[in-house]
Amino acid sequence: MNQVQVAIDGPSGTGKSSVSKLAAKEHGWGYLDTGAMYRALTWWCLDQGIDLTDQQAVAEAGRTFDLRMGTDPSAPSVAVGERRIDAEIREPALTEQVAAVATNLEVRANMRDRQRALMEQLAQETGGVVAEGRDITTVVAPDAQVRILMTASEQARLARRSKELSSTVEATRAQIVDRDKADSTVSQFMTAADGVRLVDTSDLTFEQSLAAVLQIVQEAIDAGERE
Ligand SMILES: Nc1ncnc2c1ncn2[C@@H]1O[C@H](COP(=O)(O)OP(=O)(O)O)[C@@H](O)[C@H]1O
Numbered sequence: 001m002n003q004v005q006v007a008i009d010g011p012s013g014t015g016k017s018s019v020s021k022l023a024a025k026e027h028g029w030g031y032l033d034t035g036a037m038y039r040a041l042t043w044w045c046l047d048q049g050i051d052l053t054d055q056q057a058v059a060e061a062g063r064t065f066d067l068r069m070g071t072d073p074s075a076p077s078v079a080v081g082e083r084r085i086d087a088e089i090r091e092p093a094l095t096e097q098v099a100a101v102a103t104n105l106e107v108r109a110n111m112r113d114r115q116r117a118l119m120e121q122l123a124q125e126t127g128g129v130v131a132e133g134r135d136i137t138t139v140v141a142p143d144a145q146v147r148i149l150m151t152a153s154e155q156a157r158l159a160r161r162s163k164e165l166s167s168t169v170e171a172t173r174a175q176i177v178d179r180d181k182a183d184s185t186v187s188q189f190m191t192a193a194d195g196v197r198l199v200d201t202s203d204l205t206f207e208q209s210l211a212a213v214l215q216i217v218q219e220a221i222d223a224g225e226r227e
C-alpha cells in the first residue's frame with residue numbers, strides 16, 4: 001500500500017488523541033488533531049473580538065485566518081501566524097465556547113477542505129496520516145483505508161477527563177456531556193457508520209486501546225499489500 005490514511009472519530013475521553021498520536025508515531029506518519037483546528041479558530045475569534053454568535057463573521061474569520069498545524073506526533077503544535085497557542089486552546093473557558101464555532105456549518109465546510117488538503121499532504125510526505133476528530137470517518141475522509149470509531153461508556157470517559165483536568169466528575173460532566181450533545185447536532189459520532197470499525201475502550205487499558213487500533217491499521221496494510 002503506498003499511502004495510508006487513518007481516520008479516527010469518537011466523543012471526548014475515548015482516547016482518540018493519545019492513541020492517534022502514538023499510532024502515527026509508530027509508523028512514522030503525520031498526525032492531525034482536527035479538534036485543535038476548531039479550538040484555534042475559537043481562540044482567534046475571541047482574540048479579535050469577534051462575537052461567536054455572529055455566524056457570518058466567524059465563517060469569514062475561518063476562511064482567512066493563518067492557521068498553522070504542527071503535525072509531528074511527538075510534538076504536535078498549533079499556531080496562528082507566528083503566535084503559538086498550544087496552551088490557550090486547552091483552557092476550560094475556551095473549551096466551553098468551541099461548540100459555538102464547531103456547529104457553524106460554513107466553518108465546517110472550510111475546515112473540511114483544510115483537513116482534506118492537510119491529510120493529502122501528510123500522506124504524500126510521510127507515507128501516511130492519522131487524523132482524529134468527530135467527522136473524519138464520515139465527511140472529511142470517508143474513503144480512508146482505515147476508519148475507526150472509538151467509544152467508551154460515559155462513566156469511563158468522565159473518569160478519565162476529570163483525572164486529566166483534576167476536577168470533579170460532576171464539573172466534568174457539565175463540560176463533556178453537554179458539549180458532546182451540542183456537537184452531535186452537526187456530526188454523528190456516537191455510533192459507527194457503515195464500514196467503520198468500532199473500538200470500545202471502556203474496559204481497556206491505554207496500551208490495549210493502542211494495540212487494538214494498531215492491529216486494525218496493520219490488517220488494512222496487509223490487505224492492501226495482497227491486492
Ligand atoms: N483505555 C484507555 N484508552 C485510551 N485512553 C485512556 C484509557 N484509559 C485512560 N486513558 C486516558 O484518558 C485520557 C483521555 O484521552 P484523550 O486521548 O485525550 O481522549 P480524546 O481525544 O478522545 O478526548 C488520556 O489521559 C488517556 O491517557
Ligand SMILES: Nc1ccn([C@H]2C[C@H](O)[C@@H](COP(=O)(O)OP(=O)(O)O)O2)c(=O)n1
Nearest residue numbers: 012034035036038098099102133134135183
Ligand atoms: N472533526 C471535528 C473535531 C472536533 N470538533 C469539535 C468537537 C469539540 O467541541 C471541539 C474540540 O474537539 P477536541 O477533539 O479537541 O475535544 P476533546 O478532546 O473531546 O475535548 O471541536 C468537531 O466538531 N469536528
